[in-house]
Amino acid sequence: MSVRVSPWQTLVCLLEAVGKVIGLLQPLYLAWFVDGAVRSNTPQMVLAVSAFTASIGLNWILQMAGTTARVNQMERVGFAFDKEIARITASIPTLDHLESPRYLDRLQILRDQQTALGGAFNMFVNTFNSLLTVAGTILLALTADARLLLLVLAGLPTLVVTRWISRWQAAAEKSSAEPGRLASHLLALGTSPTAGAELRVFGIRRTTRARLADAVTAWRQPAVLLAIRTNALQGACATFFFLTAAAVLAWMVSDALVRAVPVSALVLAVMLAGRLQNAGQSVQWAIASFTRIARITGQFLWLNDYDQQVRAAGSGVKAPPARFENGILLEHLTFSYPDADTPAVRDVNLHLPAGAVVALVGENGAGKTTLVKLLTGMYRPTSGQILLDDTDLAALDIDAWRASTAGAFQDHAKLELRVQETVGVGDLPRVHDPAAVHDALRGAASEDVLQVLPQGLDTQLGSSWTGGVDLSGGQWQRLAIARGMMRSQPLLLVLDEPTAALDAITEHRLFER
Numbered sequence: 001m002s003v004r005v006s007p008w009q010t011l012v013c014l015l016e017a018v019g020k021v022i023g024l025l026q027p028l029y030l031a032w033f034v035d036g037a038v039r040s041n042t043p044q045m046v047l048a049v050s051a052f053t054a055s056i057g058l059n060w061i062l063q064m065a066g067t068t069a070r071v072n073q074m075e076r077v078g079f080a081f082d083k084e085i086a087r088i089t090a091s092i093p094t095l096d097h098l099e100s101p102r103y104l105d106r107l108q109i110l111r112d113q114q115t116a117l118g119g120a121f122n123m124f125v126n127t128f129n130s131l132l133t134v135a136g137t138i139l140l141a142l143t144a145d146a147r148l149l150l151l152v153l154a155g156l157p158t159l160v161v162t163r164w165i166s167r168w169q170a171a172a173e174k175s176s177a178e179p180g181r182l183a184s185h186l187l188a189l190g191t192s193p194t195a196g197a198e199l200r201v202f203g204i205r206r207t208t209r210a211r212l213a214d215a216v217t218a219w220r221q222p223a224v225l226l227a228i229r230t231n232a233l234q235g236a237c238a239t240f241f242f243l244t245a246a247a248v249l250a251w252m253v254s255d256a257l258v259r260a261v262p263v264s265a266l267v268l269a270v271m272l273a274g275r276l277q278n279a280g281q282s283v284q285w286a287i288a289s290f291t292r293i294a295r296i297t298g299q300f301l302w303l304n305d306y307d308q309q310v311r312a313a314g315s316g317v318k319a320p321p322a323r324f325e326n327g328i329l330l331e332h333l334t335f336s337y338p339d340a341d342t343p344a345v346r347d348v349n350l351h352l353p354a355g356a357v358v359a360l361v362g363e364n365g366a367g368k369t370t371l372v373k374l375l376t377g378m379y380r381p382t383s384g385q386i387l388l389d390d391t392d393l394a395a396l397d398i399d400a401w402r403a404s405t406a407g408a409f410q411d412h413a414k415l416e417l418r419v420q421e422t423v424g425v426g427d428l429p430r431v432h433d434p435a436a437v438h439d440a441l442r443g444a445a446s447e448d449v450l451q452v453l454p455q456g457l458d459t460q461l462g463s464s465w466t467g468g469v470d471l472s473g474g475q476w477q478r479l480a481i482a483r484g485m486m487r488s489q490p491l492l493l494v495l496d497e498p499t500a501a502l503d504a505i506t507e508h509r510l511f512e513r
């Protein structure tokens with residue numbers, strides 16, 4: 001993704017690694033300097049100081065260029081991933097995934113970690129730099145004094161615990177997902193004016209607040225516990241390393257006192273001991289980063305795969321008929337919601353004749369809305385089929401089929417736009433055509449809604465916007481019905497409880513039309 005976003009910037013990021021390699025040699029220059037001082041070799045001292053100073057300068061320039069490019073790249077890559085996730089989530093052609101807790105939990109994890117995807121390239125460059133530094137430091141240490149190998153070994157427990165920490169991290173992300181969603185839901189509930197009335201009338205504000213607090217605690221607690229356990233373990237590893245380093249250096253100092261080890265080697269060893277500790281932390285950090293990147297990238301790829309699977313499952317390419325000859329036939333149609341024990345629609349056989357108006361009557365929960373969603377391709381049948389004339393709905397290009405349908409839905413959207421657009425989006429090519437919107441309002445027996453709107457079709461809807469007005473539940477529903485009337489000749493027009501919020505006179509007028 002980084003290369004796709006900006007190949008040049010990606011290349012500049014790698015300059016930092018070159019700077020790291022140059023910086024690696026600094027302890028060596030210092031040891032040369034000390035060696036020159038001990039042997040009163042002025043040219044060697046001057047050369048060592050010059051090399052040291054040049055390496056600091058070069059290292060600084062390369063690191064500055066690399067870091068600046070990396071920070072820019074992090075934002076751009078993060079933004080590219082955000083866009084991609086939004087595109088995939090919004091373009092999955094069916095709706096059933098939005099009702100599956102498993103899907104929603106995974107999406108929550110992805111959202112919680114979304115910024116890390118942008119940082120993935122940053123982590124990758126850091127990891128590369130760290131590993132380079134570690135390899136160089138170990139090489140230098142081994143050539144300086146074999147006893148420094150003990151310090152390398154003392155860093156190994158740090159690597160072992162990193163695997164445990166990564167496993168705990170994955171578990172923490174998983175257990176935070178559902179409480180995280182609950183916290184978002186309760187927060188939205190507590191801050192929406194619609195729910196606000198009920199919270200106040202029923203006196204459940206305090207209870208809701210307490211539940212929100214509980215949900216936030218359950219959401220954040222795994223991360224806090226993880227931080228405590230991680231810090232404790234890392235602290236223990238750092239202490240072990242420190243004690244080993246102290247013992248090795250004491251051993252070398254005692255050798256230096258009897259001149260068994262040159263002072264320059266001791267200086268080099270002291271510097272490398274510090275660097276080895278950083279190296280241990282860097283490797284730990286690199287492993288943790290890689291595991292995290294792999295986990296988050298796995299979630300992203302899962303979302304991508306999910307989208308592909310849904311598309312492949314209903315990847316019909318046929319165009320819908322220009323007009324129906326026979327109509328729509330439901331054959332042994334059964335549908336179960338994700339994770340539901342019993343089907344919402346079971347073995348339905350029904351003929352909807354071409355040109356007919358069919359009213360479906362049934363008690364609450366009978367499956368009417370589910371049937372509407374199946375007919376518009378929002379869900380795919382669990383078994384059975386929907387035949388449009390003789391063509392299975394699954395074989396049709398779903399977008400083309402939806403473009404041939406129209407409807408007003410029971411849970412209609414309150415689109416807070418200008419009235420022209422709120423209704424006009426029912427037929428996108430004519431969204432800015434006032435005559436088409438007036439026709440649709442007439443078809444829905446809803447022209448009189450305009451009379452209460454100060455700027456007619458130009459009125460902004462939604463009281464939370466400057467100059468916006470709010471509507472009654474019935475008025476919102478009438479605009480939703482008008483939206484459903486925008487397409488002049490749909491193959492299928494579904495009206496799901498279109499008059500639920502309408503007064504008796506308006507309901508009568510609508511059915512008359």
Ligand SMILES: Nc1ncnc2c1ncn2[C@@H]1O[C@H](COP(=O)(O)OP(=O)(O)OP(=O)(O)O)[C@@H](O)[C@H]1O
Nearest residue numbers: 099337340344362363364365366367368369370371
């Ligand atoms: N998202 C969902 N997840 C699981 N079950 C659902 C979901 N939506 C509806 N159901 C169940 O499916 C069944 C049919 O619901 P549906 O909304 O289709 O009924 P309906 O006939 O439209 O009811 P109503 O007249 O009350 O609007 C009900 O038992 C309901 O509990």
